[in-house]
Amino acid sequence: MNAFPWLSAIVFTPWIGALILALLPKLSPAASRGLALLFSFSTLAFGLLAASGFNASQAGYQLVEQHRWISSLNVDYHLGLDGMSLLLVLLTGIVSPAGLLASWRDERDTRLFGLFFLLLQGAALGVFLALDFFPWFLFWELSLVPAFFLIKLWGGPGATRAAYQFVVYTIGGSAFMLMGFAAIYAATGTLSFVQLGQLAAQGQLVAKLSSLSGFWPTAVFLGVFLGLAVKVPLFPFHSWLPPAYAEAPTGGSMFLTGVMSKMGVYGFLRILWPLFPTQLHAAAQPLLWLALGGVVFGAFAAMRQTDLKRMVAYSSINHLSYCLLALFAVAAAGTTNTAATSSALSGALLQMFNHGLSASALFFCVGALEARSGGLRGLNDFGGARTAAPVFAGLCGFAMFSSLGLPGLNGFIGEFLIFRGVWGLTPWAAAVGCLGLFATALFLLTFWQRVFHGPRKGAVAGEFADASKLELTVLVPLAALMLLFGLLPQLLVGLFNPLVATWASHLLP
Amino acid sequence: MNLDYAGLFRALAPETAIVVGALAVLGVDLTLLRGRSLATRMNVAALISALSVLVAFMLNGTCPCGRCWVGASGPVFGGALMFDSLANATRGGILGLVLLTIGVSTGARINRNPAEYLSILLFATVGFLLMAAAQQLLVAFLSLELASLSLYILAGFDKTRPDSAEAGLKYFLFGGMSAAFLLFGFSLLYGLTGSIELNHVADGLRHQGISPLLIVALVMVIVAFGFKAAAAPFHLWAPDAYQGAPTPSAALIASASKLAGIVFFARLLWSGLGFSAGNVSYAFTSVGWLPIVAVLSGVSMFVGNLAALAQTNVRRLLAYSAISHAGILLLGLIAVSRNGTSPIFYYATTYGIATAGAFGVIGVLERQGGCDSISDLAGLYRRSPLLAGCLMVFILSLAGVPPLAGFFGKFYVFAATLKLAGLAGVAGWLTILAILFSAVALYYYMVVLKQALVVAPAKDATPVRVPIAAAVTLVLAAIAIVAFGIWPSVLLGAV
């Protein structure tokens, strides 16, 4: 199996699809859609194939591909798969086709939409698989371009500004990260995450960086941190997110929240933590506060929204902050409590996956509501949708309760593990974080109640169709997965258990 | 004193040829060409003049075979004339420039008496040729006066135009004044040293310190030189003379006359008065004529370049450009002690070609509708691509743009002055000033080229018909500018 470059296939198949779409300008909208969907599904197929060959008991990278790329910069084309990558590849494989299907009815420039979508998908996959900063950063930055155009060209009335803000914020972060890696390369002569991780483990990275002045390791850490924090986003770097998510077309929002927001968290786990364990440890207390800020602020801000899309967007901030909360709690605490550490980290990884499923499903639901109401998506524009469209309401409910963390659905287990871990490490943080849980419950239930219950009013008052076949095609599998992973979380946990064990034993100062 | 008349005759064969040519021009015009058209008379006269100049060119210098009876080397006629390589090269250069002027004359507006015009031009040439070799104060003065008197006539030749008369008169008055200064200076030198031979003057001065009388003599000589070279602040005649004189006259004043003058004064100052030169290589100058030359040089560059910026008349612009170029020539004069005369020879020659060529273009235009203000050049690229191309070469060479000859000239002079002592002294600073001014100068040269090559022609503009002789001359001159620029060794090898 190693002979075949599975990982390259995963990354580049969507891009090949994009290329085909680019080269066939006369393709009919229907054919474009079909082609895009086909190539989009390749990720899931290849991901499952890779998963079937994946040795889950091993913590290291598998299916590694490494070729010399730029010898004068000591850069390798280096891809590798571990549990975390696999998890995210699978997530991408699920969310991407769903996103494409969500925008199935959009008639504007179907071919171009598919093209950008596939580009985005490939770039995101590259980020999850690259093990050298150069290719990683290539995918990281390139993902912005299609995202920018997806928001700008297919987005809502404020899309231009939102897209611009989104890209400039992210590139701003990236610029500092780039500076950080320039410094790292200047000090060490390598950009390979693996080698840098080893150097960091031996304490040499910091030693080399501080050869000029003791201030610089911290500065470099901050640079890299900034790049990732903007992407996640960590409170208070989040202000680009609500407009971007709200203005993006439904498919775009789904991908943004389902996959792209994971890129930042992934970067924290893959890059920042292994490379700068001591700095992260030192900075963990204030960061913990920021993560808590995200948890609480995101939830309360969501509560105050009347625009459903913005509400879901803020809930994303809240949910992703849980992941960071876990990480920072672990980093802050050190090795005091191995069980709690493993629990928190497993929770963070699970939360990434689960949030991907539930948040994209939520965006899909909002998009479906919007399609019915002719563009309206205010909290008060609906009412009694459950009676008008019971199946649809049921499926939306699935997504909402998953997001809310109802036991038995997938969202619960991730949050539970996080809180268990954080409680064991820094109880006060867990206590404050609970505020966020309550607020989340509050606004999701408000959503649920206002839109689906009560008398039919607003957009629901007239004709209000139940779930179409298209919607069922998307929502039913998603709901099934939510249920499946809610009941059998070990399916996922098993993928990254050894990885988490290694982290817990190696990465703590 | 060894008065070898045969040797003198051999040495002066070129002068003889030219005098014969001048007489032939007059004779033919008076006898054979009576009643012919102006153009015919002009062309025949030009042909004869050109032939005599060519003959003179061939008779100039020493034939490498050594058996010919013409040519001379070393001192001649008891040291009154000096035929060293500089003299021979300069004479060659003068003849070349005169040839260019003659060619240009065929295209210019000479409304009457072309034969007289060209014969006077040839007489002036004789004066230049003698200046280049003069080694004795008296011969020097006489040759200078021969040249100058001819030039006064040439400047005022176009009697019908008040401008021309004004130019002639002004040039005459200033020139006469400068001659008086020069003669006074010479007489003081004679009084101080008891000789009019330059090497005896030098010997005499070697044993004297700087006396007040010597300083007066030096100042007199330099002032005269300043007038001759149109160096500021003695330049006031130049703009009017350049503007009013017939174009070939202006071309001659700016080219051959300048080359002869600078070589004449280089010889006078360095081989005659070299011991009282003083020093300007370092920050603290010592007394002598060099500091005066340095001041003239700096002032000329200032005045020439800055005043040129404000000109709207092409010829006045060229006049002020001539003043600024005089400043650089004076800079080259300062460096003769270290680097020899080849920089100034090269500079003066190539400058002469370029400026005479530019005047030639203006002359052709003037005959066909006038060319006073710079804007009269507008659309030249369409009216006559040939003239536009040639003008571009000449002007860019004046601006000092490689690979044209003007660039190497400037470069060579600057390198020579900097070799004196780098930036340690006045000479070095002047060099930097000169280099910076060359960027300023580019502006006014580009203004000219902008009209010629960019601005669209006026609505009533007609194509320019260029007489074939003038066309050939201008093209050859342009080729010479390019060739000397790319292979400066060709000219440098002559010195």
Place this chain on the structure above:
Amino acid sequence: MSLLPWTIYLSFAGAALALTAGTRSAAAARWTALTAAVASWVVALLAAKSFVPSNAAQTLVDVAWIPQVGARYHLTADGISLTLVVLTGLAATAGILFSWNINERVGEFFAFYLTLIGGVYGVFLSADAFLFFVYYEIAIVPKYFLIANWGSTNRQYGAMKLVLYSFAGSALVLAGLIWAYAISGGNSFALGDLAAAATTFTHAQQVGMFFLVFFGFAVLAGLFPFHTWAPTGHVAAPTGASMLLAGVVMKLGAYGCLRVALPLFPVGFEFWQPVIATLAIIGIIYAGFVALVQDDFKFVIGYSSVSHMGFVLLGLAAATPRAVAGSVLQMFSHGVIAGLLFAVVGRMVYERTHTRQLGDLRAMPLHKLMPFAATVFVIAGLASMGMPGFSGFPAELSILIGTWTTSPLWTAFAAFGVLVAAAFTLRVMQVAFFGKTDAGGAAHHDAEHHAFAPITLAEKSGAVLLLGATILIGLKPDILLDWIVPALQSPLMQTVLKGGVQ
């Protein structure tokens, strides 16, 4: 390799032929020019193919030229020259393709154009300071005529400003070079000899000479605050000339700094290093901010050129092999990308819409009306932002890395510059090309009324050439770095560059 000097001669010959051909027909002049440019480029590529990287410059021609001053006609090539020669060929060819629509005085246009190109080739191959300077100046004057004759907005002003700045800069260079030459005894202009002699100069002399030569060259490289010629000149110039100006002429200045100023006067360099870096950083950021608020599309690109050249100069100021290698790579990259941007703005958009005001362009959904132009601009814009996968990224990364060892603070500022570059590029991209998307129906309505001439084959081929180059080098920067890095290990360069390539 020995064929390389023919790049120069072919260009000059092409200039003469184009001039002659232009008197017969415009098409003849165009094809002549294109043939000459392609021929030179092919020569350059053939040379590149047989090029064996080494730290010694390979002599191509070396004959006595002006024995009286010790100047030699000495052409050499090393990896740096070769990189830039290949760039010149590429930019020249593309520039001619984008000048295909020149209709007036076509022969003259291409004559000036190819003269400029010939001079540029000459500069990149010269190993003798005198020869270097001669070619350098040959490349200056044609710019004036190209802009003043065939340019647009304020063309005579822009042309004059540009040429005077260039000439003033070269006057400084000349002063510095003659000074060094005179003090060294005045026997040789070979860069090696001058460098050897310069070791005996006093500190003050080195400082002074470096100042003259470096800042003289830096004027042409667009160093703040001597950059003001660049935006006005670029805006005024016809498209082909803008492409050349930004693409190769600004590189002449940077190349002069690298090839002449640095190795000759290392002591002087040490003195001026912080000043240069500071000015370069100010240039990067200041020009970026100015670009952010421009209303004229072409001014944005003009200022972006200044900003990007700031990276080149910063890399030179850092003077580590990595940074300088990055600088050279950035020269190539910016040459290609700026050419592309100017081609889109000046040729594809302006020639069709007859406006460059962003306010006017905003009203046209250009991505619908000319999708090809929009696509090219988006890709070029991304490349210009330093997006990975395009040539700008490895260049900027190398510069950032190399600068770090000299001063981390510079790296931090430069990183901020990357951000500003992204901001203004995105802004102009969306305003100019994706203006009226929000208006939906109205945009479609407009689209029917605006019938722009289709993008011609010449434009397409030019764009594809340049796009291909930036992507190729972006994905495989080794192609050029393998040439450049050994060249930086030459003894001359080692006197000024600190540390080895890691």
